[in-house]
Amino acid sequence: MTIDVGDRVPSATLKEIGADGLGDVPTDDLFKGRKVAVFGLPGAFTPTCSAKHLPGFVENAGALKAKGVDEIVCVSVNDAFVMKAWSDQQGAAGKVRLLADGNAEFATAMGLDLDASGFGMGTRAQRFAMVVDDGEVKSIAIDPPGSFKDTSAEAILDQL
Numbered sequence: 001m002t003i004d005v006g007d008r009v010p011s012a013t014l015k016e017i018g019a020d021g022l023g024d025v026p027t028d029d030l031f032k033g034r035k036v037a038v039f040g041l042p043g044a045f046t047p048t049c050s051a052k053h054l055p056g057f058v059e060n061a062g063a064l065k066a067k068g069v070d071e072i073v074c075v076s077v078n079d080a081f082v083m084k085a086w087s088d089q090q091g092a093a094g095k096v097r098l099l100a101d102g103n104a105e106f107a108t109a110m111g112l113d114l115d116a117s118g119f120g121m122g123t124r125a126q127r128f129a130m131v132v133d134d135g136e137v138k139s140i141a142i143d144p145p146g147s148f149k150d151t152s153a154e155a156i157l158d159q160l
Contacts, residue, residue: 002111003130007137010109014075014099017084025099027106031135034070037156038132040107040125042116044078044086044098048148053127054090054098056153061095064153067160069131072096077104077124101125114145127151131159 003009014025030036039057041049057064057072064072072095076083080100087098107113107125116124129151130140139159141150149155 002142003137003140005137005140008135009132009137010106012101012106012109014101014106015080015083016097016099017080022080028135030073030099031132033134035068035131035133036071036073037064037069037129038073038075039127039129039151039156040075040101040112041127042076042114042124043121044076044082045089048127049076050086050090052148053151054086054092054096058090058092058095060153060157063157064160067157069160074098075101075106075125077101077107077122112142129153129156131156 009027009031012027016023016025041053054074061072074096078100079102083098083100087093092098101107104113104123112126112128114124114126127143131138143149143151
């Protein structure tokens with residue numbers, strides 16, 4: 001079942017490269033007591049994700065935070081090393097936190113996993129964006145495969 005407005009974000013462990021190396025980021029801690037704009041996408045360095053999705057959130061980070069968002073998080077079914085390299089390449093540091101869902105645990109728990117094996121990519125996350133307040137989904141948008149419209153930073157800004 002796909003996560004929806006009013007649902008609690010499921011517990012999962014994401015990964016991140018920080019100052020001390022590879023670390024765990026439990027979703028329970030990530031969302032507790034904070035308003036987080038979180039978006040997921042099929043893959044780091046993929047065309048739409050690199051040209052539109054992540055850059056839109058990087059460019060609009062200040063506007064999102066001005067509307068009460070404590071943190072902006074990008075999640076993808078990639079490893080933490082790829083996510084770190086993509087963050088560096090996109091200039092996301094300090095604006096958007098990129099977290100790895102390497103085994104698709106988070107995407108699957110939310111019902112937002114995608115079988116991209118036809119493209120040689122295995123299980124991935126659907127393109128989604130949501131606002132989570134203290135662990136509860138306040139808004140969610142999911143774009144169908146091949147589409148990029150409802151999950152943009154601009155669309156999330158309009159919902160806040």
